[in-house]
Amino acid sequence: MFINYFSGRQVIFINQKGSDLMKKMDEMEMSISLKAIKWAWAYTVLFLAIWVIYDYIQTRTLGFEFLLLISQNLVLMGFQMFSKWKLGKDEK
Numbered sequence: 001m002f003i004n005y006f007s008g009r010q011v012i013f014i015n016q017k018g019s020d021l022m023k024k025m026d027e028m029e030m031s032i033s034l035k036a037i038k039w040a041w042a043y044t045v046l047f048l049a050i051w052v053i054y055d056y057i058q059t060r061t062l063g064f065e066f067l068l069l070i071s072q073n074l075v076l077m078g079f080q081m082f083s084k085w086k087l088g089k090d091e092k
Helices: 027-059 064-091
Strands: 002-006 009-013
Touching: 027 064
Parallel strands: none
Antiparallel strands: 002 009
């Protein structure tokens, strides 16, 4: 059973078997998801980098797309560093 609170109403979804809709991914599904995320991230970085270069050539200023490019990568690096730190902390 999956319970979702939407617009103040409780909505319950039950699949045909009556078990939860959310299930844990197996190794193959996890691998496929990680590859898709990596390709989507690479596409976004490439697109934003080209946009930043084009916009800089046209206006000689760094716009909102530069902020998106930098902040996206700062969040990625920060989360990776935090996760590695937390993993190292939990192993001790």
